[in-house]
Amino acid sequence: MKNLLKVLITLSFIGSSLIASNSIKAMKIPGNVSDIGPTSKAWLSTSYQDVIVYPQTTIKLNDLDANAMNADNSAKKLRVKAITDGKNISFLIKWKDESKSIQEGYSTTSYGDGFAVQFPTSYKDSKKLPYIGMGSVGRSVVVHLQKATGFTYEPNGNNDVYHQVNENNQNAFHEDIQKYRIKVKETAISDYQRVFISEGFRSMTQIKDGSESSKMQMVYKNGYWKGSLSLPLKSSYLNLNKGAFPIAFAIWDGDKKNRDGLKLLSSWIGVKVVGKSGGEKLIDLLNEKSKGDxxxxxxxxxxxxxxxxxxxxxxxxxxxxxxxxxxxxxxxxxxxxxxxxxxxxxxxxxxxxxxxxxxxxxxxxxxxxxxxxxxxxxxxxxxxxxxxxxxxxxxxxxxxx
Amino acid sequence: MSQRQLAMVMDLNKCIGCQTCTVSCKTQWTNRNGREYMYWNNVETYPGVGYPKKWQELGGGFDSAGDLQPGRVPSIEGNYGVPWDYNHDELASGAEFKPNIEPTWGPNWDEDEGAGDFPQDNYFFYIPRICNHCTNPGCLSACPRDAIFKRDQDGVVLVDLDRCQGYRYCIAGCPYKKIYFNPKISKSEKCILCFPRVEQGLPPACAQQCVGRIRFVGFLDDEEGQVHKLVHKYKVALPLRSDKGTEPNVYYVPPTEAPPKFDAHGKIIEGSNRIPTEELEKLFGSEVHQAIKTVKTEMQKRKDTGKSELMDLLIAYNHEDMFRLDSGYYKEYAKKHSLTPKKLLDERYSAGKNSNTMKFFMPSNAKGGDS
Structure with missing residues (x-):
């Protein structure tokens, strides 16, 4: 019996390394997917694929409280769907999160839940994909990030310093202060969506010129977040208009003070565009099952x-x-x-x-x-x-x- | 490492805790949205919990092996105190004067409390604190985005708000908790040593406004400068908590002068000092003993002979001598790096190692002409 158990454990150990990440199938659907949110009916036409995200432990960050909260993090299962209209592609990511956390209010210790989707700018050599942690030198990635935040403001937004000065420092009272508050609120940003280009951890730089357009949304319902990302198949940085391409996901749990490297992330996963030829080699490589002792x-x-x-x-x-x-x-x-x-x-x-x-x-x-x-x-x-x-x-x- | 280091010396013997420095910084920089709770400059009472509360126990800095130590991010409710305001507007209509929230904690909540028993041996002193613009900044090392940098020309430590993503690891990494998270813009902000003023020949606002004239500003390598003399020549100005390994560049002349203690009958204990040297050692290290000795010796020398360069420095006769901003150096640096040199707003403080300047005001005993 003992021996049998040993064999079983060994088998399951080998087995676990045999489970390769299956690729995500992007179904082609009629209509336009460039503007669909997580609750769109368009998602009904396709089914979920599981993607596992693992705690980032390559480096340890220096926040004592956050490290204690995340010391025993387990992996998490994301459920992912993809659809394309031939010009744009959309992803739906669903994951369980018992606590809805939004970074908001007058707080230094509030952190928001969030998710990010990463693409390599080149995957010609499918054996030399960028490093999973935000790319590597000569192998850049584009990262689309969405975080759950309340209102934020740009520092020196449009050089309008006047409306950044605290209202107590204004010579305004009664209706004037009301008007001032409205003006200030108008300068707020309500959606924390960002796109980055990166050649490795530390080098991540925000793309601010609008050359990488995308639409991201996240909604919370019944203990689950659903996030969506829509982007064109071809842009100045990315060319996803192939039979298959690699993708990677990350999620943050604001309740556990997650931000930056304190996150769960996936490996590179293959996306197979159904009905489009090519990319088999990439999919095979990403799905390859390693065998060995x-x-x-x-x-x-x-x-x-x-x-x-x-x-x-x-x-x-x-x-x-x-x-x-x-x-x-x-x-x-x-x-x-x-x-x-x-x-x-x-x-x-x-x-x-x-x-x-x-x-x-x-x-x-x-x-x-x-x-x-x-x-x-x-x-x-x-x-x-x-x-x-x-x-x-x-x-x-x-x-x- | 920067090419040169601009530094500040604060003489704690002369700080009266009036907060003029705090106010000058508030009105100059930190009156913007999200900076309400921020005190790039604060003055706290020691012994006391400080601002943010218990900052000395919140981690950060480096250990003796040079490893960055983990730290905590202080909270507004727990450590800084939620800023409150009063209903001035409603008073005219007969309302009761009241705060908008019930204040439970804030900067200087424990002002002047100190330690010891009144009247025998109670004591306290003030410590004004700004960013230390460390040579080995904990915040810079902690930032995973390389958003914090140390300026090459003068060692001022700054946050690149374009790169900052508001992760707040810098706050955990700073042992002085002198970098703050702005919740409105979701980015970190800190004291900039008034570099836009310095580049135009004006000393940092906190230093210029100081009514006790306790603050000296200049380059550490400027041997003619008072900062250099206090730090390197007389070694009476010491960095705060240098055991945190960040090599801070704000130096303090420890409080050497305090009233004597009283005995149980209310009689003066001759030769006693209310401020325990062990407490000063906690803040300024073992060098504090020598620093105190030097100040005392020089003071006696002044009494005996009427002469002491150190006493002259600490008296702080002229702002022009206390602030040596070396404008010529900034000008040269700008030229060399194809930057636009800033036009000087004030030439009184532009002296320095690389600057030939004329004195505006002749000393009163100087003779005019060649008679």
């Missing part, structure tokens, strides 16, 4: 990785020495893991500010700003070992609860 991989990780990386219960390495791998299997593709083992400088995770933990620099920077990882290449491992290691790394991820 996970126990040997674990042994190899202990021998080769654990001196610098922390993961799961293996915490021999000093904190901040290298990216924490506890959820690496959740948000990495097989190709990325393989590339990082063989060629660590191909994607250098920008991680912490270099001043924050100066004894543990993850990379060196030359005078041209080019980053070289301090990790040596493990090309010398034979192919089987490398593969086993990847299979083990893919098994490192939190469970869905």
């Amino acid at each position: 996970v126990n040997n991989g674990e042994k190899l990780a202990l021998e080769n990785c654990a001196a610098c990386h922390r993961y799961k219960n293996v915490n021999m390495a000093p904190d901040f020495m290298a990216p924490n791998l506890s959820n690496i299997g959740g948000y990495s593709t097989k190709e990325y893991l393989m590339e990082s083992i063989v060629e660590p400088s191909a994607v250098v995770v920008a991680g912490y500010n270099r001043n924050a933990h100066k004894n543990f620099t993850w990379y060196d920077v030359d005078e041209k700003g080019i980053r070289t990882s301090t990790m040596p290449s493990y090309e010398w491992l034979d192919e089987k070992s490398r593969n086993d290691l990847v299979v083990y790394l893919q098994s490192l991820k939190a469970e869905v609860k």
